[in-house]
Amino acid sequence: MQVKVNGKAEEIQGGTVLDLLKIKKIEPQMVAVEVNDKMIDRDHLATTQLTEGDQVEFLFYMGGGR
Amino acid sequence: MADNKTMEFTEEQINRYSRHILLPEVGGKGQKKIAKAKILLVGAGGLGSPAGLYLAAAGVGTIGLIDSDVVDLTNLQRQILHHTSDVGRPKVLSGKEKIQALNPDVAVNMYEERLTAGNALKIFGEYDVIIDGVDNFTAKFLINDACYFADKPLVHGGILRFDGRVTTIVPKKSACYRCVFKKPPPAGLVASCQEAGVIGVLAGIIGTIQATEALKLILGIGRPLTDRLLDFDAKKTQFREIKVKRNPDCALCGDHPTITELFDDGDPFAGCAARP
Ligand SMILES: [Zn+2]
Numbered sequence: 001m002q003v004k005v006n007g008k009a010e011e012i013q014g015g016t017v018l019d020l021l022k023i024k025k026i027e028p029q030m031v032a033v034e035v036n037d038k039m040i041d042r043d044h045l046a047t048t049q050l051t052e053g054d055q056v057e058f059l060f061y062m063g064g065g066r
Numbered sequence: 067m068a069d070n071k072t073m074e075f076t077e078e079q080i081n082r083y084s085r086h087i088l089l090p091e092v093g094g095k096g097q098k099k100i101a102k103a104k105i106l107l108v109g110a111g112g113l114g115s116p117a118g119l120y121l122a123a124a125g126v127g128t129i130g131l132i133d134s135d136v137v138d139l140t141n142l143q144r145q146i147l148h149h150t151s152d153v154g155r156p157k158v159l160s161g162k163e164k165i166q167a168l169n170p171d172v173a174v175n176m177y178e179e180r181l182t183a184g185n186a187l188k189i190f191g192e193y194d195v196i197i198d199g200v201d202n203f204t205a206k207f208l209i210n211d212a213c214y215f216a217d218k219p220l221v222h223g224g225i226l227r228f229d230g231r232v233t234t235i236v237p238k239k240s241a242c243y244r245c246v247f248k249k250p251p252p253a254g255l256v257a258s259c260q261e262a263g264v265i266g267v268l269a270g271i272i273g274t275i276q277a278t279e280a281l282k283l284i285l286g287i288g289r290p291l292t293d294r295l296l297d298f299d300a301k302k303t304q305f306r307e308i309k310v311k312r313n314p315d316c317a318l319c320g321d322h323p324t325i326t327e328l329f330d331d332g333d334p335f336a337g338c339a340a341r342p
Contacts, residue, residue: 029252030251030255032247062231063224063256064112064225065201
């Protein structure tokens with residue numbers, strides 16, 4: 001099925017947000033996740049099932065400034 | 067500066083700010099708001115440099131600079147407030163000189179200290195808008211929390227490698243930094259800014275957007291960058307806007323807050339790079 005990850009269409013197998021993070025080798029503690037403009041609590045990553053057409057945003061920390 | 071009692075501009079000031087005064091959204095009235103405004107730059111470095119220079123040029127009445135560092139040679143690739151001859155000098159002093167050389171109308175308050183839970187509220191209380199130009203998560207969260215408790219609008223910025231981010235936070239009205247990023251990332255997983263690197267011009271792009279947001283807040287015009295993260299990808303020259311919302315579970319500004327006072331969290335030198 002197709003979902004959008006950070007604005008880019010991607011073909012994935014389905015599964016949960018945590019599965020997608022694993023595929024992308026993203027450490028869950030290093031990212032804030034939104035699905036369809038809704039923040040997903042870190043505790044709910046493993047229980048949030050992705051469905052066709054979902055818009056997923058991985059928001060990475062950006063700490064610089066100096 | 068314009069006479070404080072009457073706030074009448076001199077002929078020279080009318081000339082200096084004429085391109086502002088010509089704008090219907092600014093006019094003489096708006097320029098007076100700018101002249102009365104007090105804006106605090108936390109960090110007189112990459113983001114603080116362009117923000118400070120443009121706000122000075124704009125005629126902001128008072129600019130505060132907080133920074134405990136001295137200028138280092140490695141800063142000059144992006145921190146345009148500081149020149150080669152400033153290496154080894156306090157950044158607040160170097161910054162004040164450049165700001166006032168550009169515009170002697172501007173009063174500059176220097177705070178040659180590190181922002182802490184102990185000094186933040188007292189300093190923030192003196193200003194209308196706070197600009198985040200710090201380089202570590204601990205300080206970014208502290209600034210977010212202090213703006214909430216001091217009830218001051220915050221223009222948050224971050225830069226890393228080829229990526230930048232800006233967002234405006236109006237406490238109790240729009241999503242705060244903790245609504246999105248609950249707490250700093252675990253220290254072991256983060257690289258320091260020195261290790262990560264950053265393309266210097268990015269500081270100019272993001273810091274200048276921060277200055278724009280601050281001026282809009284002062285003037286009360288346009289649509290602030292609230293409830294939106296504006297991410298910039300310098301490699302693609304692409305902006306993306308991500309909608310965010312106030313989180314009812316936010317530990318700071320949510321319905322049942324667990325953070326009820328300002329606190330210092332962990333190692334202030336914790337890093338800035340998190341992307342895998
Ligand atoms: Zn919040």
